Amino acid sequence: NAGVTQTPKFQVLKTGQSMTLxxxxxxxxxSMYWYRQDPGMGLRLIYYSxxxxxxxxxxxxxxxxxxxxxxxxxxxxxxxxxPSQTSVYxxxxxxxxGPFQRETQYFGPGTRLLVx
Amino acid sequence: xxxxxQPPSMDCAEGRAANLPCNHSTxxxxxxxxxxxxxxxxxxxxxIHGLKNNETNEMASxxxxxxxxxxxxxxxxxxxxDTAVYYCIVxxxxxxxxxxxxxxxxxxxx
Numbered sequence: 001n002a003g004v005t006q007t008p009k010f011q012v013l014k015t016g017q018s019m020t021l022x023x024x025x026x027x028x029x030x031s032m033y034w035y036r037q038d039p040g041m042g043l044r045l046i047y048y049s050x051x052x053x054x055x056x057x058x059x060x061x062x063x064x065x066x067x068x069x070x071x072x073x074x075x076x077x078x079x080x081x082x083p084s085q086t087s088v089y090x091x092x093x094x095x096x097x098g099p100f101q102r103e104t105q106y107f108g109p110g111t112r113l114l115v116x
Numbered sequence: 117x118x119x120x121x122q123p124p125s126m127d128c129a130e131g132r133a134a135n136l137p138c139n140h141s142t143x144x145x146x147x148x149x150x151x152x153x154x155x156x157x158x159x160x161x162x163x164i165h166g167l168k169n170n171e172t173n174e175m176a177s178x179x180x181x182x183x184x185x186x187x188x189x190x191x192x193x194x195x196x197x198d199t200a201v202y203y204c205i206v207x208x209x210x211x212x213x214x215x216x217x218x219x220x221x222x223x224x225x226x
Contacts, residue, residue, distance in 0.1 A: 004159075035216075040218070041218065042203065042215075042216035042217045042218050042219060043160065043216035044216070045214075045215075059215075090159050090160070092159075092160075103207070103214075104162045104165070105152075105160075105162065105214060106162070107159030107160045107161070108159055109158065109159055110157075110158070110159055
C-alpha cells in the first residue's frame, strides 16, 4: 500500500514549456486534490476532483488543467510554464464519505518544480 | 469556510507537553476542526479532528472550548521529530475545501 505517489519528484522547465505532473493513489479514494506551496506560504488549492469524471476549480486554477483519468489517477498539466509557477506541488486524496462527513486528506511527497 | 488564527511560532522542551492554540471565532455549527502538520519538505500529515467533543488519538489530543471558538492541540510528550509547521483548519467536511493558512511553527529543543 503505497498511499499517494507523485512523479516526477523534481523538474526544471524553461518558460513556455509544457509538462504533466502525475498523481496516483491506491486507497480507493473518491476525491483527489492538487495544491501548490510557495516559500513561507500555506498550501493553496489548485483543482480538485470529488469523484471520477468530475473536476472543479480551487483557489488558484489559472495556468493549469487537470484530468481525472480514472479513480486512481489525477494529473495536473501546465500548458505553458511561467516562472510564477515555480513551486512545490502536492497531490492529496480522501475517502470523502459524503457532504458534512469528516474527511481526512492523505498527501503525496510533492513535486518540486523550477521554471526558468 | 471559517478562518483560523494561530501564533506564528512557539517552542517547547523535549519531553514536555506542547500546547498549540488556535482561534476560530466564526466557526459554524457543522464545521469540523482539523489539525495537520508538515515536517520540512514533506507532504502534510493528518493529526486529529473534532466537532464538539475533545478527542484523543495516538498522536495528540484536541481540546475544543464549549463555545467552539477556539481549540488547543496537545502533544503530550514532544520529541525532536515533532518539530514542524502545524495547521489548524475548519471545514464542513467532505466535498469542501481545506484552506491551509501559514500555520504555527513548533520548534522542539533538546
